[in-house]
Amino acid sequence: MDRRKFIASLIACPVCASTARAEGAAPHWEYEGEHGATKWGDMDSKFKACAVGAEQSPIDLTAAIRANVDRLAINWKPQAYDIVNNGHTIQANVKDGGSLTIGKTAYELKQFHFHTPSEHAFGGKRTAMEVHFVHAAADGRLAVVGVLMAAGKTHKGFASIMQAAPKKEGEAKLKATLDPRSFLPKGRDFYRYEGSLTTPPCSEVVDWNVFGTTIDVGTADIDAFKALFPMNARPLQALNRRFLLKGL
Numbered sequence: 353m354d355r356r357k358f359i360a361s362l363i364a365c366p367v368c369a370s371t372a373r374a375e376g377a378a379p380h381w382e383y384e385g386e387h388g389a390t391k392w393g394d395m396d397s398k399f400k401a402c403a404v405g406a407e408q409s410p411i412d413l414t415a416a417i418r419a420n421v422d423r424l425a426i427n428w429k430p431q432a433y434d435i436v437n438n439g440h441t442i443q444a445n446v447k448d449g450g451s452l453t454i455g456k457t458a459y460e461l462k463q464f465h466f467h468t469p470s471e472h473a474f475g476g477k478r479t480a481m482e483v484h485f486v487h488a489a490a491d492g493r494l495a496v497v498g499v500l501m502a503a504g505k506t507h508k509g510f511a512s513i514m515q516a517a518p519k520k521e522g523e524a525k526l527k528a529t530l531d532p533r534s535f536l537p538k539g540r541d542f543y544r545y546e547g548s549l550t551t552p553p554c555s556e557v558v559d560w561n562v563f564g565t566t567i568d569v570g571t572a573d574i575d576a577f578k579a580l581f582p583m584n585a586r587p588l589q590a591l592n593r594r595f596l597l598k599g600l
């Protein structure tokens with residue numbers, strides 16, 4: 353298996369942490385303290401990109417260049433997802449969950465998961481949360497669609513995910529079908545750049561697409577997430593020599 357396919361299989365895997373342990377692959381990492389985000393690159397040779405990579409994520413989205421970029425053709429399917437607490441986040445695993453097409457490249461939706469606060473920022477400011485929809489193409493290349501979430505009106509889908517979410521590492525099933533498109537904002541302007549996974553091994557294989565408009569989620573549901581994961585956002589990374597594009 354080549355590196356990109358291996359990474360894609362880790363992303364898609366419902367029991368990533370235990371698979372990684374079984375293969376003797378990944379050391380334990382956290383966001384703060386001894387195993388925190390500023391230490392990831394030194395923890396394991398496989399995590400080197402976290403320290404020395406020049407195309408890392410997340411980034412601040414302020415300095416964007418307006419461009420005529422390929423739009424996102426999103427074709428996600430509603431389903432009753434398996435909701436996993438993997439020790440780092442709450443994640444919905446997707447089976448035959450539809451596709452994302454950018455230009456001529458088709459990606460399959462594998463999973464979506466949440467961070468608090470948001471990982472991407474505008475002018476250094478982060479919002480309460482961010483959701484990442486992770487897609488993989490046949491060649492192993494990844495495309496992530498990010499939506500920043502702010503405290504406001506209750507979002508029924510997010511509320512149902514937090515109701516089902518296991519309090520400890522484990523898996524549960526949503527009681528009802530959820531339409532993931534309910535997480536898409538009304539405004540469709542978005543930012544595109546070439547970046548990385550925001551968790552170890554920080555591999556630089558991700559086409560990032562982050563919407564410029566936030567969606568509302570309920571404060572009680574944000575608090576429920578924070579009770580499980582008080583902080584699971586990586587610090588902002590330098591843009592370096594990359595182009596940050598803004599499309600409509």
Ligand SMILES: [Zn+2]
Nearest residue numbers: 465467484550
């Ligand atoms: Zn993420």
